[in-house]
Amino acid sequence: MTTPTFTDLGVPAPLVQSLSQRGITEPFPIQAATLPDALAGRDVLGRGKTGSGKTLAFSIPLVTALTGRRSQPSRPSGLVLAPTRELATQITATLQPLAAANGLRITTIFGGVSQSRQVAALRAGVDIVVACPGRLEDLMGQKLISLQDVTTTVLDEADHMADLGFLPGVTRILAATPRGGQRLLFSATLDNGVDKLVQRFLNDPVLHSVNEAAEAPAQMTHHVFHVGGVQEKKDLVHRLASGTGRRILFMRTKHQARKLAKQLTDAGVPSVDLHGNLSQPARERNLAAFSSGEARVLVATDIAARGVHVDDVELVVHVDPPMEHKAYLHRSGRTARAGSDGDVVTVVLPEQRRDTQQLLRRAGITVRPSNVDANSAEVHALVGEVAPLRHVAPKAVQATKPAVRNQDHRGADPRRGGPSRSARGPRRRRPRQGTQRAANTGG
Template sequence: MSASFKSLGLSPETLGAVKRARFGTPTPIQAQAIPPALSGRDVIGCAATGTGKTAAYLLPMIERFAGEKGTRGLILTPTRELAQQVEEQARFFGEPLGVLPVLIVGGEDMNAQVDALRERPSLIVATPGRLVDLLGVKAVNLHRIQTLVLDEADRMLDMGFLPQINQILHALPRERQTLLFSATLGADVTRFGQRALHKPVRVEVTPSGTPAPRAEQHLYIVKPEEKWPLLLTLLSQDQASALVFVRTQQRADKMKELLAAAGHKSAALHAGRTQAQRRQALEGFRRGQYRCLVATDLAARGLDVDDIGHVISLDVPHGPEDYVHRIGRTARAAASGRASLFALEVERRTLQDIERIIRQELPRTEVPRRDPIFKREMEAFLAKQRDPGPRQPDHGRSKRPEGAAPGRHARTHGKGRPKGPAGQ
């Protein structure tokens, strides 16, 4: 018999908030992590992205701090977007019990954040960099923190936040509760957990590295010039929202423009955008203003958008773990979704690394080369190769096109001329 939220020991006030959130029964990570967290135990929680990890740590924190004065909880996340989403959920669940959060992230007015901290909020939701900045000017006091949460811990370590996290740990009481949540538990996270946690309860509802179980996966082996025709072909097959992953910020901006020109309302999300631009892109995608969100792996963790129908990896990710997090953006909670990966023949070793970490073979799907849209885009590409247009004199200022090898310039004549979107 499955557990209910009432059976987990939550108060009537919190159960009311759970009901307003339209939660049904607890997800496995919630059912197994909430009771030990509620009792004050340290917890290491591992579950596929989109299975309710945020509520698994927020609900017991809010229960424990209800009625207490001062700042009692600290939640660290790797990205501003995730921190904002956590703060929103903390406010939703915490307000009925008088437990209020404050958001401390880069890209926002530091003086306003200092003023907010003076109000002694119950919870601080922060990115490590900005919190360390405030510690440096003695604008935040962490001496009374009772519970520390490390959300997406593997991502924080991957992003090089360990020095900042160590500074923060030094500012915290030694006697505290620590909750560490992650979609993967690699060697770095395990070593860190052994040092930072005390006799933790380990909750691993899915093996580390397991992709979202309801994500329908497709692997397409393509030539570089086939990526753009395949992308448009897949987008033509339905009207589902699409999260398109690429490797670089410049490529994200270019693909956003190309998709918009092709009739698909699109936005870009990456670290090169301002905080306001990132928020506008994410909110627009969440509301359905944009069908496509083109992102770097900045968005692979913690992107909380319901009903993403299709995650398309236009480029193979830098690391195999990032594939798990990418496809975790679809098939969240009880939903289903589709995940497509475009790969070149030369990337087979990377594909083997991905298959090793997800413990299954990627289902290979035939490239729909006979589809009318695919054929049209390939013909346009080939026509551009045959007739690249008039040469423009560069007056000695040759520029290396995106994708060319460092230190080597693409030819400006014949077949060496840089192509359009298909070759990007």
């Protein structure tokens, strides 16, 4: 059976040309499955694993549906809701060329930055708004945006919205859009209240499921490395970070993510951190440094488990094993994206072995653990070529001071409706000195 082209699926010629200019010529399975119904105006419920191409699956019908319309100031016609600032930014980057090809204007709304530029864009007139729920509700409460003209609404990563506790706000936002509009909802699972959103807001939706959420991607190879103690773990992590390709190292705490990124950079492995204590400009600088290759290593907390979509990440390392299996799958999904292969390593101390075994069983991962150190043959084989050491840190690395303590991913405190800590300025905090907890988390 031949793979259909975007033209075969009904995608308009200007968008096909825009995709082709970016080297996108063949639709991914979730795009092939959902595009005909979405382009026909049906409500669509799409289920697919991370990295499956969901952003284009809703971007193409969204732009197509709005072509020829002209939105009034502060009254957009299209709305995309995303759980994190990073995901919202990346959705906008995917949407922008398609919108430009059809003469549509787009802006992004999230907390952690001043709202003045966002309000100015709305007043100048935009057709599509990509937004995080917290800041969008703030602007709605200030009467600075109206959703009464929205004809197409997209909810991306609805299950992650639920995990972050955003569903009450999402429900209020969807209720503010017209009943007759088209709704496209994409989610890996339908638990934690997502099913209630579907029942209330989607009209006779067509369900398309591509790869169950609990399945590990076929191109992903999992490894479990048992180490004897804290120093062995530290040496192993530094070795895993030393390869030439992009890799993401996941930590449990913001403090440890910042500490490890600095240690690696000081050792000649350019690294940046990503966590909730960074201001929005610092997050963007660090992600840009990682995407461009200026920094080869991203050390992150779970804020990046679902919010960062960077291709060609060849290795994910669970330096600290996550607390639950869904987090393991979402962290691991940062590699083996868009058809590329990838490896996932979980580093396990003796006291973590039983919990990690149960975690992997719940995640549906079967892998034989290996007892290793930094010089083991299987570690060398996994790391491959070691990159030359660079002892001059990228500018982005030098800018990663702990600028904020965010209340949540929205960048606004929902109880006050005001700006987040990141918008109010930094808070000084005395660093902890060499605690046992720091030693046990791979520092």
